Amino acid sequence: MSERRTIEIATLARVEGEGALHLTVEGDRVIDLRLEIYEPPRFFEAFLRGRAASELADLVARICGICPVAYQMSTLHAVESIFQITLHPSVRALRRLYYCGEWIESHLLHMYFLAAPDYLGLDDGIAVARSHPGEVERGLRLRKLGNRIISLLGGRPVNPVGACIGGFSRTPTRAELGELAEQIVRARGEAEAALRFFASLPVPSRPQAIELVSLRHPSEYPMNEGRIVSSTGLDIEAAEFATAFSEHQVPHSTALHCRRMDGGRYLVGPLARLLQNSDRLSPAALAARESVAARLSSPDPYASVFARAIEVIYAFDEALRVIRAFEPPPAPAAEFTPRAGVGHGATEAPRGLLYVRVETDDRGYVSAIRIVPPTAQNQDCIEADLRELAPGVLALPHEEARRACEMAIRNYDPCISCSTHFLTLEIERRSPA
Amino acid sequence: MSGSALGEPRRLRLAVHKFASCDGCQLQILNLEDDLLWLSRRIEIAHFPEASSRSLEGPYDLALVEGSITTPRDAERIRRVREQTRTLITIGACATAGGIQALRNWADVEEWKRQVYPEPRWLEVLPTSTPISAHVRVDDEIHGCPVSKEQVLRVLARALLGTTPDLPGHSVCLECKRQGNVCVVVARGLPCMGPVTKAGCGALCPHLGRDCYGCFGPCDDPNPEALADHFQELGVEPADLVHRFRGITGNHPAFRRVGDRKGEGR
Numbered sequence: 001m002s003e004r005r006t007i008e009i010a011t012l013a014r015v016e017g018e019g020a021l022h023l024t025v026e027g028d029r030v031i032d033l034r035l036e037i038y039e040p041p042r043f044f045e046a047f048l049r050g051r052a053a054s055e056l057a058d059l060v061a062r063i064c065g066i067c068p069v070a071y072q073m074s075t076l077h078a079v080e081s082i083f084q085i086t087l088h089p090s091v092r093a094l095r096r097l098y099y100c101g102e103w104i105e106s107h108l109l110h111m112y113f114l115a116a117p118d119y120l121g122l123d124d125g126i127a128v129a130r131s132h133p134g135e136v137e138r139g140l141r142l143r144k145l146g147n148r149i150i151s152l153l154g155g156r157p158v159n160p161v162g163a164c165i166g167g168f169s170r171t172p173t174r175a176e177l178g179e180l181a182e183q184i185v186r187a188r189g190e191a192e193a194a195l196r197f198f199a200s201l202p203v204p205s206r207p208q209a210i211e212l213v214s215l216r217h218p219s220e221y222p223m224n225e226g227r228i229v230s231s232t233g234l235d236i237e238a239a240e241f242a243t244a245f246s247e248h249q250v251p252h253s254t255a256l257h258c259r260r261m262d263g264g265r266y267l268v269g270p271l272a273r274l275l276q277n278s279d280r281l282s283p284a285a286l287a288a289r290e291s292v293a294a295r296l297s298s299p300d301p302y303a304s305v306f307a308r309a310i311e312v313i314y315a316f317d318e319a320l321r322v323i324r325a326f327e328p329p330p331a332p333a334a335e336f337t338p339r340a341g342v343g344h345g346a347t348e349a350p351r352g353l354l355y356v357r358v359e360t361d362d363r364g365y366v367s368a369i370r371i372v373p374p375t376a377q378n379q380d381c382i383e384a385d386l387r388e389l390a391p392g393v394l395a396l397p398h399e400e401a402r403r404a405c406e407m408a409i410r411n412y413d414p415c416i417s418c419s420t421h422f423l424t425l426e427i428e429r430r431s432p433a
Numbered sequence: 434m435s436g437s438a439l440g441e442p443r444r445l446r447l448a449v450h451k452f453a454s455c456d457g458c459q460l461q462i463l464n465l466e467d468d469l470l471w472l473s474r475r476i477e478i479a480h481f482p483e484a485s486s487r488s489l490e491g492p493y494d495l496a497l498v499e500g501s502i503t504t505p506r507d508a509e510r511i512r513r514v515r516e517q518t519r520t521l522i523t524i525g526a527c528a529t530a531g532g533i534q535a536l537r538n539w540a541d542v543e544e545w546k547r548q549v550y551p552e553p554r555w556l557e558v559l560p561t562s563t564p565i566s567a568h569v570r571v572d573d574e575i576h577g578c579p580v581s582k583e584q585v586l587r588v589l590a591r592a593l594l595g596t597t598p599d600l601p602g603h604s605v606c607l608e609c610k611r612q613g614n615v616c617v618v619v620a621r622g623l624p625c626m627g628p629v630t631k632a633g634c635g636a637l638c639p640h641l642g643r644d645c646y647g648c649f650g651p652c653d654d655p656n657p658e659a660l661a662d663h664f665q666e667l668g669v670e671p672a673d674l675v676h677r678f679r680g681i682t683g684n685h686p687a688f689r690r691v692g693d694r695k696g697e698g699r
Contacts, residue, residue: 062457124487
């Protein structure tokens with residue numbers, strides 16, 4: 001049999017960013033597999049040099065329209081460690097509230113608009129809205145609350161403007177927070193209904209052995225603080241990131257791949273976070289986790305959608321807890337004096353660990369900055385999943401093969417704009433020599 | 434514009450395209466939560482890869498274009514987009530001014546490639562980041578980083594009515610005054626870009642007690658030179674003064690002029 005065929009998927013849809021997938025197959029053997037990311041590089045790490053540290057929160061927000069809070073948080077924490085700023089406990093709590101908003105907004109965007117169409121065999125969230133009207137409207141209502149949380153602290157959900165070194169530009173009033181709490185209380189039960197909806201869908205399963213990496217905090221479900229830990233025993237400070245992980249460039253991608261020092265791949269994101277921190281969940285989120293426990297008994301990228309739904313429940317609980325315990329801080333932001341130094345920030349973006357290293361001069365201008373987004377860390381996992389999946393989908397009709405590959409990629413909710421968008425799937429079938 | 438006098442009007446065919454950007458402006462379309470579902474009954478989303486696996490062939494009645502042109506491949510692609518489109522509207526600071534990535538226009542992009550990537554030769558990028566209007570005819574622009582979703586809705590509603598968009602061209606100051614905010618320039622001496630920046634955000638920054646940083650780009654007939662002189666009088670450091678104008682929309686001619694004059698050789 002001397003068959004040579006090319007299957008091409010013009011665009012990988014419902015991911016954030018531009019990319020392509022090339023598969024070369026000989027017989028039923030995968031010869032070459034490349035997740036090509038051709039998202040044009042924007043060179044943040046180059047043009048941020050020479051800018052004042054006080055400008056960073058506004059500038060790094062532009063890395064990603066879907067998770068700007070994450071970039072702001074990792075970067076601000078790095079800068080605050082250089083300037084030796086200790087956040088007021090109330091400000092620290094508001095930072096957590098801010099992050100809850102982004103987890104809610106980003107996770108629900110993924111669940112209803114990017115992932116749900118896969119399980120229903122539909123093209124998009126609009127089509128899901130027609131086939132399951134109540135469900136998508138629920139998703140939109142919940143998501144809007146996430147956006148509202150971010151807007152209360154940051155003015156707007158995309159590229160919010162409120163976060164600054166030492167805290168926020170303005171402290172929300174008790175009345176504003178009270179109103180938000182009321183809205184959360186009213187909507188709160190719907191978050192569990194969202195998990196039930198996804199649990200009722202035919203989500204595939206493909207458990208695998210993979211090292212999980214996330215933050216771990218002594219008492220909280222990790223967001224802004226904690227040590228970087230892994231399922232194989234890694235336990236380091238953010239400042240030690242470079243001792244355990246290294247970035248590599250591959251010719252076919254404008255996003256660097258981040259690996260363990262030994263070259264091994266690892267998983268970051270909601271699933272890694274949840275599996276390593278279930279004991280830090282709120283009671284309701286823990287109960288929700290129990291309801292889908294069978295899907296979370298071992299790492300399975302397809303179960304990420306359940307991890308997101310559980311984290312949405314947690315984020316609503318945590319937002320309410322923060323609001324109810326809120327005492328206004330003496331000032332919206334701590335005072336600071338710029339100084340020279342090196343700072344590290346590691347926080348949990350919706351898509352996983354986001355590491356930032358900042359170096360400043362004695363006037364507080366950035367002399368160097370390194371940003372390692374979650375998708376850069378998950379790229380090797382995505383490629384490995386596809387390599388494993390590929391032989392099984394080759395026999396499928398083109399549309400089904402594409403859908404299967406895209407689903408495997410979407411498990412990671414890859415944010416390619418961050419790392420560096422749409423996917424073109426090309427399967428080249430070569431006859432065995 | 435479309436549809437018969439009596440029957441159900443034909444749905445407007447919409448395409449959303451992305452170039453170098455953060456996806457935030459496209460996200461603002463999805464952020465139209467309350468209007469998204471009724472809009473989808475009046476507008477056919479024919480091509481919107483971030484939101485849908487379905488992509489219908491052109492031509493399109495309306496295209497919303499996000500992002501700037503930074504690669505030879507994108508410089509080609511925007512021409513094909515233009516050929517397929519009746520009305521092309523750019524959304525956001527990247528598409529209208531080149532975006533934050535246009536900071537490369539003052540730098541040596543080869544050095545930047547070496548700075549960020551171990552193998553710079555694998556990257557094919559242009560030395561500049563330029564707005565869509567530098568490459569093809571643009572019918573209208575929605576400013577902002579990100580665009581305001583209300584403005585996007587207004588433009589879509591106008592497109593459905595077949596009339597021309599009427600977005601405001603005045604400065605943030607007017608929005609700020611209407612809200613009753615205390616002026617952060619006058620009261621606190623902050624280098625607020627509101628006086629020369631296009632309205633549309635709702636004066637978010639001064640409302641939060643901080644200075645506007647110009648993410649909607651220059652308003653109509655701005656006087657950024659005078660504002661820059663005032664910032665100097667306020668004691669803004671020379672480097673910070675240049676950065677004030679050389680930011681998110683720094684490549685827009687009105688801001689570029691000031692940044693270059695104050696920067697001289699920087």
